[in-house]
Amino acid sequence: MAEITIKDIIKEENLVYKKSKVLTNNTMSYCPGCGHGTAHRLIAEVIEEMDIQSETVGVCPVGCSVLMYNFLDLDMQQAAHGRAPALATAIKRLMPEKFVFTYQGDGDLAAIGTAETIHACNRGENITIIFVNNGIYGMTGGQMAPTTLKGMPASTCPYGRDIEMMGNPLKMTELVSHLAGTYYVTRQSVHSPANVRKAKKAIRQAFENQKLKRGVSFVEIVSNCNSGWKLPPVKANEWMVENMFPFYPLGDIKVDGQLVTK
Amino acid sequence: MEKELRLMKGNEAVAEAAIRSGADAYFGYPITPQSEVIEYLMAQEPHKRTGMVVLQAESEVAAINMIYGAAACGKMAMTSSSSPGISLKQEGISYIAGAELPCLIMNCVRGGPGLGTIQPAQSDYFQSTKGGGHGDYRLVVLAPASVQEMYDFVEIGFDLAFKYRNPVMILADGIIGQMMEKVEIGPQKVRRTMEEVIKQCPWGTTGKPTTRERNIITSLDLVASRQEAFNLKLVKKYDEIKEKEVKYELINCDDAEYIIVAYGSSARLSMKAMDLLRAKGIKTGIVRPITLFPFPSKVLFDLADRVKGFLTVEMSTGQMVEDVRLAVQFKKPVEHYGRVGGVIPSPEEIVNALEQKIIGG
Numbered sequence: 001m002a003e004i005t006i007k008d009i010i011k012e013e014n015l016v017y018k019k020s021k022v023l024t025n026n027t028m029s030y031c032p033g034c035g036h037g038t039a040h041r042l043i044a045e046v047i048e049e050m051d052i053q054s055e056t057v058g059v060c061p062v063g064c065s066v067l068m069y070n071f072l073d074l075d076m077q078q079a080a081h082g083r084a085p086a087l088a089t090a091i092k093r094l095m096p097e098k099f100v101f102t103y104q105g106d107g108d109l110a111a112i113g114t115a116e117t118i119h120a121c122n123r124g125e126n127i128t129i130i131f132v133n134n135g136i137y138g139m140t141g142g143q144m145a146p147t148t149l150k151g152m153p154a155s156t157c158p159y160g161r162d163i164e165m166m167g168n169p170l171k172m173t174e175l176v177s178h179l180a181g182t183y184y185v186t187r188q189s190v191h192s193p194a195n196v197r198k199a200k201k202a203i204r205q206a207f208e209n210q211k212l213k214r215g216v217s218f219v220e221i222v223s224n225c226n227s228g229w230k231l232p233p234v235k236a237n238e239w240m241v242e243n244m245f246p247f248y249p250l251g252d253i254k255v256d257g258q259l260v261t262k
Numbered sequence: 263m264e265k266e267l268r269l270m271k272g273n274e275a276v277a278e279a280a281i282r283s284g285a286d287a288y289f290g291y292p293i294t295p296q297s298e299v300i301e302y303l304m305a306q307e308p309h310k311r312t313g314m315v316v317l318q319a320e321s322e323v324a325a326i327n328m329i330y331g332a333a334a335c336g337k338m339a340m341t342s343s344s345s346p347g348i349s350l351k352q353e354g355i356s357y358i359a360g361a362e363l364p365c366l367i368m369n370c371v372r373g374g375p376g377l378g379t380i381q382p383a384q385s386d387y388f389q390s391t392k393g394g395g396h397g398d399y400r401l402v403v404l405a406p407a408s409v410q411e412m413y414d415f416v417e418i419g420f421d422l423a424f425k426y427r428n429p430v431m432i433l434a435d436g437i438i439g440q441m442m443e444k445v446e447i448g449p450q451k452v453r454r455t456m457e458e459v460i461k462q463c464p465w466g467t468t469g470k471p472t473t474r475e476r477n478i479i480t481s482l483d484l485v486a487s488r489q490e491a492f493n494l495k496l497v498k499k500y501d502e503i504k505e506k507e508v509k510y511e512l513i514n515c516d517d518a519e520y521i522i523v524a525y526g527s528s529a530r531l532s533m534k535a536m537d538l539l540r541a542k543g544i545k546t547g548i549v550r551p552i553t554l555f556p557f558p559s560k561v562l563f564d565l566a567d568r569v570k571g572f573l574t575v576e577m578s579t580g581q582m583v584e585d586v587r588l589a590v591q592f593k594k595p596v597e598h599y600g601r602v603g604g605v606i607p608s609p610e611e612i613v614n615a616l617e618q619k620i621i622g623g
Contacts, residue, residue: 054471057335069478077334077469078480079327080357087331091467093315094286094337094536095456098469118328119320 021043033222033233038190061108083115085120101128106147110172116250124181124215142228183215185254272412273298276356279416279565288338291330296370326354334479336463342368356395360481364423370439373604381604382436387581401519403554405525409443410521437527471594518547524575535612559589571620
């Protein structure tokens with residue numbers, strides 16, 4: 001019997017997983033355990049599977065994913081903090097046949113960019129917004145975000161978020177679901193294989209929807225920040241399930257322009 | 263072909279010029295005294311005339327970032343505002359300069375600081391010519407002195423913006439924006455096709471085909487040495503602009519003993535003052551900078567050898583006067599006269615200022 005070589009093993013029919021060709025070979029700069037890498041991969045896979053790499057323009061935010069353009073093999077624009085939906089509005093209106101998406105964190109989308117987010121959603125721009133919510137400012141070193149939970153510590157609320165002093169965490173996704181210009185609004189996570197599959201399906205839907213020209217498709221991904229949360233990756237995911245999901249419950253909020261009744 | 267003449271406001275002329283120059287987009291937000299730009303555009307329905315996109319944004323901040331998004335695709339995009347709104351746009355303008363994107367911005371200046379007044383002023387000279395937002399950058403700044411120039415400078419501005427991949431500002435004021443004059447209208451230019459956009463701007467984010475590397479538009483570089491190299495590249499670009507793009511008008515300077523330096527509305531007012539001074543036997547000429555960046559320093563430096571003094575007339579407390587003094591290099595006296603807060607200087611006041619500050623001084 002002939003010896004089995006590595007060449008015999010690496011065959012198309014034996015492949016169960018491979019890196020999307022829409023991802024570059026650059027090493028991702030995210031912390032180990034961070035959800036950004038998985039979220040990036042899902043976007044890349046969806047774009048590859050839809051065969052729209054040459055038809056897609058992405059907009060990355062200020063925050064940890066500011067260098068997203070290093071990891072996705074796409075034409076991309078880097079926006080000023082919070083302004084990605086304004087850029088995406090112009091890109092889509094000037095090139096309506098393209099697929100346009102923004103990728104934004106919670107500080108970017110729900111604090112400094114609240115106006116741009118709400119108005120792009122309300123105008124019903126035919127874009128996809130991917131909103132990664134980990135309840136903290138990751139890149140600047142773990143400061144309180146608009147989405148930081150009640151009692152959750154961060155470097156600018158070291159004793160936990162005091163609602164009386166600092167106000168309430170903002171449920172941006174529920175908020176935009178009530179705007180007439182949003183067509184699809186969903187909240188997902190990427191912390192388990194099952195959730196990754198669901199999140200990918202949602203992202204796919206959010207890109208497919210652009211063909212319909214019925215408004216914004218908005219996908220929140222509740223994610224972790226083990227550096228900012230000061231937790232090891234596995235513990236961070238457990239903390240997320242126990243604390244983030246009750247306040248930010250997963251699932252579809254608006255489908256085909258209709259609010260989902262529960 | 264017969265000339266097409268129209269009676270228009272300066273703001274309307276800018277709007278019509280944007281359509282006729284083949285612009286792809288205008289994004290703006292209402293503010294007095296420039297709201298006619300977007301009002302005129304909306305009434306004209308340019309999406310029907312040329313396919314041009316016009317959108318009223320939720321803020322000046324959003325509008326300038328829409329410009330960034332459009333310009334990063336290689337599209338011809340324009341915005342306009344007035345002083346407080348231009349302050350809001352500064353972040354975006356800095357990013358546009360940092361990402362080396364072409365675009366056109368019209369500032370119909372009103373008095374400040376703060377909410378100030380809705381009356382005309384020229385108090386945004388520093389902000390326009392020295393950068394405005396954060397970081398080391400410059401805009402090309404054009405200063406129209408008539409409604410015709412408001413019209414003409416749109417196409418000239420777009421050409422410069424794309425030639426240098428740099429934001430260009432038309433620095434007007436409430437007088438130029440609001441007054442009506444006869445304007446000669448140019449023919450409608452055809453908007454570029456997508457293929458032409460890609461050919462002219464191969465750097466644009468128009469979707470990555472398999473035939474090229476991905477295009478990235480960003481103003482970020484975390485490696486200090488690379489960021490420094492980029493800053494120096496910008497300096498080189500600005501030096502080239504200084505060398506090639508200076509524009510000014512000399513009026514009666516050949517025999518002049520005294521020079522008024524004034525741009526925009528102040529130059530128009532100074533024309534009358536010059537006539538009054540000459541009627542008194544005081545040989546006065548005008549240097550009217552048309553580009554404020556690059557500034558016509560050399561002509562002022564040369565004139566300083568054969569005139570007795572300079573008076574700058576600005577509707578500010580004295581901003582351009584600093585550039586005139588730098589240009590003249592203390593060879594001759596340089597004084598400033600201005601009215602501010604929306605008050606417009608009269609020709610007689612300008613005559614008195616020259617007599618007292620330069621001749622009497």
